[in-house]
Amino acid sequence: xxxxGRRSVKKKKGPTTGTGGHGRKALEGxxxxxxxxxxTYHKAHKNKQLAERSAAKRGTGTRPxxxxxxxxPKGRATEEMVTGRNSxxxxxxxGIPAKALHxxxxxxxxxxxxxxxxxxxxxxxxxxxxxxxxLDRMTEEAVHQGLVLQIxxxxxxxxxxxxxxxxxxxxxxxxxxxxxFVALDGITDPRNLGAIIRSVSAFSGHGVIVPERRSVGVxxxxxxxxxxxxxxxxxxxxxxxxxxxxxxxxxGIYVLGLDxxxxxxxPDLTVATExxxxxxxxxxxxxxxxxxxNCDQIVSxxxxxxxxxxxxxxxxxxxxxxVSRQRAAK
Numbered sequence: 001x002x003x004x005g006r007r008s009v010k011k012k013k014g015p016t017t018g019t020g021g022h023g024r025k026a027l028e029g030x031x032x033x034x035x036x037x038x039x040t041y042h043k044a045h046k047n048k049q050l051a052e053r054s055a056a057k058r059g060t061g062t063r064p065x066x067x068x069x070x071x072x073p074k075g076r077a078t079e080e081m082v083t084g085r086n087s088x089x090x091x092x093x094x095g096i097p098a099k100a101l102h103x104x105x106x107x108x109x110x111x112x113x114x115x116x117x118x119x120x121x122x123x124x125x126x127x128x129x130x131x132x133x134x135l136d137r138m139t140e141e142a143v144h145q146g147l148v149l150q151i152x153x154x155x156x157x158x159x160x161x162x163x164x165x166x167x168x169x170x171x172x173x174x175x176x177x178x179x180x181f182v183a184l185d186g187i188t189d190p191r192n193l194g195a196i197i198r199s200v201s202a203f204s205g206h207g208v209i210v211p212e213r214r215s216v217g218v219x220x221x222x223x224x225x226x227x228x229x230x231x232x233x234x235x236x237x238x239x240x241x242x243x244x245x246x247x248x249x250x251x252g253i254y255v256l257g258l259d260x261x262x263x264x265x266x267p268d269l270t271v272a273t274e275x276x277x278x279x280x281x282x283x284x285x286x287x288x289x290x291x292x293x294n295c296d297q298i299v300s301x302x303x304x305x306x307x308x309x310x311x312x313x314x315x316x317x318x319x320x321x322x323v324s325r326q327r328a329a330k
Contacts, residue, residue: 104146194225195313201229262300
């Protein structure tokens with residue numbers, strides 16, 4: 001057939017309308033779904049902004065947990081939040097100092113809530129009705145059950161000042177017993193600190209010394225374990241424990257380190273009637289090398305050979321009892 005002089009041209013095969021192949025970019029997609037807190041329209045984004053603004057005003061952050069601590073300048077703890085109905089009522093029963101009790105709006109009442117409100121009112125602790133979103137923010141989403149107890153920061157004394165003041169009072173006759181202190185080396189469990197504070201109070205001790213770094217502080221847990229003794233026994237901080245022990249020795253305080261392989265047995269101690277500072281290490285590691293070198297004597301507690309070591313608070317309690325016994329005998 002005639003084609004009127006025209007040649008037929010075959011078109012190259014390619015994408016047609018409706019295939020979605022109109023360009024590489026059209027096939028690439030939009031990437032992974034952003035996090036809820038990064039989506040400007042999401043509630044989580046607004047909560048994040050609120051928390052950041054509040055933290056900027058306070059200059060602090062929060063640490064999650066049932067009794068989380070807020071951190072201030074240089075990471076030092078400034079306050080704690082005790083959360084949950086059981087924890088709050090127990091803290092109030094123990095007489096832990098409190099700044100405020102936050103109660104959720106329209107909280108469902110039970111015996112724990114009623115007792116918490118009663119104890120807080122009797123002690124004059126401010127009761128603040130707070131919305132759940134704010135409680136969630138304050139506790140960083142911890143399980144609070146509508147109750148949050150705000151604990152003020154513990155006011156530590158300086159270790160050197162505490163020792164100097166106590167020695168001066170003793171020399172003037174204002175303190176009947178020779179000063180006795182307990183220093184903690186590497187102990188991080190607040191329950192151990194609370195139990196030690198309780199023992200120091202029971203045996204008329206004059207203070208507990210804790211290092212500023214890598215050491216336990218006076219937390220809500222320590223307050224509770226001390227059974228109120230933290231009100232009577234000062235806890236002092238030392239920027240450097242070894243330097244503090246050297247200063248103690250210059251004041252005439254005998255520094256006694258507790259260790260299972262000590263060169264002096266506790267019943268054979270000859271300086272119990274003098275001013276002493278008993279140093280206890282962690283249950284696992286014991287005394288650090290430098291602390292050991294700065295002790296006047298390393299004292300061991302006689303125990304059954306089948307028992308490898310004693311808990312730190314138990315070792316302190318036994319040592320304080322022996323010192324007290326020897327002082328009473330003279």
